[in-house]
Amino acid sequence: MRQFAAWGTAWQEKYASDLFFRTTVHIVALQALLVIILIGVFWSSLRYSNHEVAQAVVSHLVSILENNSSVSPETFTATIENLQADVTLLMFLGIVVLAIAFGFIISSVTLRPARETLRYQKLFISNVAHELRTPLSTIKTSTEVALLDDKLPLTQRKTLLSNISELDRVSEIINNLLSLNTFTRPERMQLQDLDLGSIVEEVVKRHTALANERDVKVLIKMDAHRMVWGNPSGLEQVVTNLLKNAISYTPKNIDGVVTISVQPDYHGMVILSVEDNGIGIAQEDLFHIFEPFYRVDTSRARQIRRAGSGLGLTIVNEIVRVHHGRIRIQSTLRKGTAVSVYLHAGSVPEAPERQPSMPGGRSEVSMDFSKGFSSSHHE
Ligand SMILES: Nc1ncnc2c1ncn2[C@@H]1O[C@H](COP(=O)(O)OP(=O)(O)OP(=O)(O)O)[C@@H](O)[C@H]1O
Ligand SMILES: [Mg+2]
Missing domain, CATH: 1.10.287 (Helix Hairpins)
Incomplete structure (x- = not known):
């Protein structure tokens, strides 16, 4: 008992x-x-x-x-x-x-x-x-x-x-x-109508010194439809991390060009895209680059950039998730990387439909937070 x-x-x-x-x-x-x-x-x-x-x-x-x-x-x-x-x-x-x-x-x-x-x-x-x-x-x-x-x-x-x-x-x-x-706390992210174009211009201006130091030319392509539904500091962080990556992972001795553009996709979204002609990312690494602290540890990557924290893209991914957007990375080793972030537009522009195309030989990974999680992969 x-x-x-x-x-x-x-x-x-x-x-x-x-x-x-x-x-x-x-x-x-x-x-x-x-x-x-x-x-x-x-x-x-x-x-x-x-x-x-x-x-x-x-x-x-x-x-x-x-x-x-x-x-x-x-x-x-x-x-x-x-x-x-x-x-x-x-x-x-x-x-x-x-x-x-x-x-x-x-x-x-x-x-x-x-x-x-x-x-x-x-x-x-x-x-x-x-x-x-x-x-x-x-x-x-x-x-x-x-x-x-x-x-x-x-x-x-x-x-x-x-x-x-x-x-x-x-x-x-x-x-x-x-x-x-x-x-990662959606309650802390107040969304509003904002001009993504001016954020891009501001961030590019702030990175002029880094681009000059690495001999990289930064081109801006901007459409008239630049209004998105987002959080200003969140999107500033997205643009900063993507631009910093594009500039940092482009070797000094090539004619480095980074193109950053804002354009509508005519389906109620605005695409922020950052494209570089740098070292690129191997297919097996593409699936992991959103993981916290993941860094591609090749000698080439180490040569051109001192170790970062490996948190940049994790943060970008989280911010895009809170915005119910979509992120897609296409990359070809030694040719370059293109990151596209789809954000909800402030207003839907009227224009003809356009089909996105994918050039051959590219690896791609995408995260879609508008309809849950999806990961696709082509070669
Ligand atoms: N544009 C790019 N070109 C080539 N490799 C890239 C590019 N962007 C990211 N990577 C690879 O993905 C890895 C993860 O990127 P991420 O931005 O998350 O971390 P990081 O740049 O290493 O550090 P942090 O951004 O926190 O300073 C990088 O270490 C790099 O190897
Ligand atoms: Mg980074």
């Missing part, structure tokens, strides 16, 4: 403290409840059917005894069969409705720990990132102050300079983690 009481207390404590155990208990209880209700439905339908059949038989017998029955035995049997078929159909419908309703309830209970874990994870990332930001900027400032000393030996100066660039990299990762955290 004492053993049972000990088990009871242990279970009670586990139930109170362990979310996963609590969820298991809830699911088992819900399933037991479903079974009990189903047995109840089955039992009542059977009783109802028996009662109705008995009543029909009795009234039929009474009319035979009173000699005024005009119903033939075949018709009477058919009436009974119809009655039983109606009750069975109603019972099945009831069972299906109950199964669907319990399915929704059980899935929401099952997903609760996953949602909680995700919420906790986001909170954890954001707290860690915030906590790291201040000491990092303090270290950077003191390193910069140390560099002001003219008497500093060359080797130490070099070490401090490399420390600063590593600190910048860590800061970039932290900022990207914070962005990812913000943009």
Whole structure:
């Protein structure tokens, strides 16, 4: 008896403290409840059917005894069969409705720990990132102050300079983690009518120095229809990450050209496209580039760009998802990459239909958030 009481207390404590155990208990209880209700439905339908059949038989017998029955035995049997078929159909419908309703309830209970874990994870990332930001900027400032000393030996100066660039990299990762955290919360993204063209012009202007440093020419092609339904800082981040990638992954020694365009697709969407003639992405990497921290680790990629955080495209993907848009990347190794982001237009332009074409030899991956997830692939 004492053993049972000990088990009871242990279970009670586990139930109170362990979310996963609590969820298991809830699911088992819900399933037991479903079974009990189903047995109840089955039992009542059977009783109802028996009662109705008995009543029909009795009234039929009474009319035979009173000699005024005009119903033939075949018709009477058919009436009974119809009655039983109606009750069975109603019972099945009831069972299906109950199964669907319990399915929704059980899935929401099952997903609760996953949602909680995700919420906790986001909170954890954001707290860690915030906590790291201040000491990092303090270290950077003191390193910069140390560099002001003219008497500093060359080797130490070099070490401090490399420390600063590593600190910048860590800061970039932290900022990207914070962005990812913000943009994965749709409630924080207020959408409005905005001019995507002016965002593109602004971002291109800000990257002139980077483009000059890498000898890359940036061309802008803009249509009159540039209004989209979006979040200004989210879309600014999309354009920035795509443009930075296009410029960064184009080698210096070629005639690098990056073309960034905004044009309507005449189906209620506006396409932001960023095209480069850089190193391209191999087919096997295309499927992973939206994953957090995924970087294509080829010597060629390492040669032309120091390690980024691998979060740029993950952030772009999240922002496009919140906008219910679509993203498509086509790439040919050593020839270049074209990224197209489809966003909902502020207003639908009227013009003839156009079919998008795909040149041969290209690999492609696309994410469609307007109709759930889809990933396609051609070669
Ligand atoms: N335009 C491009 N051309 C060639 N490779 C690209 C291009 N864009 C992305 N990639 C490849 O995809 C990988 C993931 O890109 P992503 O922007 O997510 O991360 P990153 O550029 O490495 O780092 P971050 O953007 O966070 O600084 C890159 O490491 C790069 O190898
Ligand atoms: Mg990037």
